[in-house]
Amino acid sequence: MNAFTSPQQLLRLGIGLAVWLLGWCLLLFLDGHFDPLNLSLLLILTSAISALWLPLRLTLFASVVALIAFNWAFVPPRGTFAIDLHQHTVLLLAMLVVNVIIAGLMVFLRAQTRSAQAYAQAAEELRTWGDKLRDADDPQLLCKDLYVALEQLAAGTSGLHKLALVTLNEPLPAANRVEAMNKIGVVAAEQEEALWHCLRTGQALGPGTGHYQELDALYLPLRGRMLTSGAAMISGITHIDEFPALTQAQALCDQMGVALERHHIQQQERQASDQAQAQKVRNTLLATISHDYRTPLATIMGAASSLDQQGERLSDNQRQQLARSIVDEADRLRRLTSNVLQLARLDAIGGNIQGDWESAEEIVGSVMRRMRSHDPQQRLSAKLAPDLPLLWGDSLLLSQLLENLIDNALKYSPPESPVQVLVYLDKSQLVLAVRDTGVGMATAEQEQLFEVFQRGDHRKTGGAGVGLALCRAIARAHGGELELHATIEGTRFECRLPLRAQPANPELEV
Helix, strand or coil, X not given: CCCCCCHHHHHHHHHHHHHHHHHHHHHHHHECCECHHHHHHHHHHHHHHHCCCCCHHHHHHHHHHHHHHHHHHHCCCCCCCCCCCHHHHHHHHHHHHHHHXXXXXXXXXXXXXXXXXHHHHHHHHHHHXXXXXXXXXXXXXXXXXXXXXXXXXXXCCCCCCCEEEEECCCCCCCCCCCCCCEEECCCCHHHHHHHXXXXXXXXXXXXXXXXXXXXXEEEEEEECCCCEXXXXXXXXXXXXXXXCCHHHHHHHHHHHHHHHHHHHHHHHHHHHHHHHHHHHHHHHHHHHHHHHHHHHHHHHHHHHHHHHHXXXXXXXXXXXXXXHHHXXXXXXXXXXXXXXXXXXXXXXXXXXXXXXXECHHHHHHHHHHHXXXXXXXXXXXXXXXXXXXXXXXXXXXXHHHHHHHHHHHHHHCCCCCCEEEEEEEECCEEEEEEEECCCCCCHHHHHHCCCCCCCCCCCCCCCCCCHHHHHHHHHHHCCCEEEEEEXXXXXXXXXXXXXXCCCCCCCCCC
């Protein structure tokens, strides 16, 4: 008979024996009221019910003993093992066979029920574990949870077990030895070698695995579809019977392996996408810059060559025109280069600027002085609201934003169309706006206008398509936004910047 050591086993034994005791009490109570045939049915019922708690061997033993006692106490002649009538012999034999069959079936069904419950619990654990891995941004952070889950599986077996878990930081060729792996638990040198071999080959090692079964520990790989990302060790196991939860443990490890592999693939996809995007930007930048640099450089070279070779034969007005074209084209190159470099700078620092408290009047004034040289028709004007608060930001970037917006307005609006710079407060924002009265633009152009290397009507004038993309990047770096309002009456760009609490001493506070 099985040894009953755990509290649950002792409880089941007590319930089973109590059922037998109750059954015999009923038999003795009903004796004299019913014949042995009816009493035998009560004995069979008692045997069937007790089989719900007692193991098979104990159930069969109790049934045989109960049958002998029933013969002694209830079958005539009573008080002996002799059998008076032949039908009583058939009755006792039938009782024995029925008891054996019922006891066997009840024990089998009970075992099947326990097995089904165990499978359901294991499936639920796997489902919960899979959901947790699916929702995790980085499965590496759940390695400790896997360690705990394996520890709980090992706790359900006899003996002392030590666990360890290693995972790769990143996918590497199997031939490479990784010295710096993520580790949980302490392992000896030979155990670390076994863990690495398990990780490299993607095969489970130890008892019941078919590989190195003489080892005194189980080594389970964290397998994905194409990559093994780690391995787990459960020591103190010399035979597979000592760890019946091997399949469950390997399933938990495989789920972690699939999640790690998926995370590695996603990282590689993001890196490849970033590299492809960066390469596309570089190629577009080189193509655009080379095209847009070619025209001003050719103009500069032609004007400079004329001044060098034919300067004495040119009139003062001609020399002045050539010099002016050199200055204009050089300034065009300066602004193009500055826009590209500033855009690259903002992208590199992630929009984190070093700002200071600035005066909007001074920024607009300095920009107006520089831009009047590009406005021979004197179309440019400014209108600032009174008592403007100080603005926190980078004055060079904000000046470049206004220069780009004014340059676009002068470039794309008709020669007679006025261009106006507006600065005013709108609730908790300070607005820097540039307005023209040109022909506006199509809705499709508005949607792509702020993309890098995209321009509006590029047939009218040259440009790299960087200026407005830089303006939006500058606005967002200051915590604001650049908005476009285009109607049939013209175009209006508004840079809306948030206002901060004004410093008590602007000269000392940064």
